[in-house]
Amino acid sequence: MPDANRPLSPHLQIYRWQITMILSIVHRTSGVALSVGLLLLVLWLITAATGPESYTRLRELLASPLGVVVLAGFIFALSFHLCNGIRHLFWDIGKGFEIPQYHASGWAVIIVSLLLTATVLAIGSGVLA
Numbered sequence: 001m002p003d004a005n006r007p008l009s010p011h012l013q014i015y016r017w018q019i020t021m022i023l024s025i026v027h028r029t030s031g032v033a034l035s036v037g038l039l040l041l042v043l044w045l046i047t048a049a050t051g052p053e054s055y056t057r058l059r060e061l062l063a064s065p066l067g068v069v070v071l072a073g074f075i076f077a078l079s080f081h082l083c084n085g086i087r088h089l090f091w092d093i094g095k096g097f098e099i100p101q102y103h104a105s106g107w108a109v110i111i112v113s114l115l116l117t118a119t120v121l122a123i124g125s126g127v128l129a
Contacts, residue, residue, distance in 0.1 A: 019106040027084045033077040040074065072121055079116035083109040 015021070047054040061067050087105050090096045096105050 020102055023084055023106050023109060026080065030077040030081040030084075033073065034081060037074040037077065040070070068121075071124070072117060075120050076113060076117040079120075080109065080113040083112050083116075 044058060047058040062071060087096070087109055090105070096102055
C-alpha cells in the first residue's frame with residue numbers, strides 16, 4: 001500500500017508553471033466555453049426567428065453590463081482558440097519548438113487574442129447601442 005503522504009504521480013505543485021502549460025489549460029477551457037457559447041448563438045437565432053419582440057429583449061439583455069461581459073468572454077474564447085490553434089498547426093509541421101520560439105508564440109497568442117477581442121467589442125459596441 002502506498003504511503004499516504006507521497007503523491008502517486010507528479011502533481012501541479014511539483015512543476016513550475018510555464019506559458020505552454022497555462023496556454024494548454026486555457027485552450028481546453030476556451031473550447032468548453034465555445035461549446036457553451038454556441039447555446040447563446042442558438043438562442044439568438046431562435047429569437048430572431050420568433051419575432052422582433054423576443055429579439056429586442058435578447059438584444060437588451062446582451063447590451064447590459066453582464067451581457068457585455070458574457071459576449072466579451074465568448075469573443076475572447078473564440079479569438080484565443082483560433083490563435084492558439086494556428087500555433088498548434090505550426091507545431092504540427094515541426095516549427096516553433098525552440099524555447100525562445102514557443103515563448104514568443106505564446107505571448108503573441110495572448111496579445112493577438114486580446115487585440116482581436118478589443119477590436120470586435122469596439123466594432124460591436126455600435127451594433128448593441
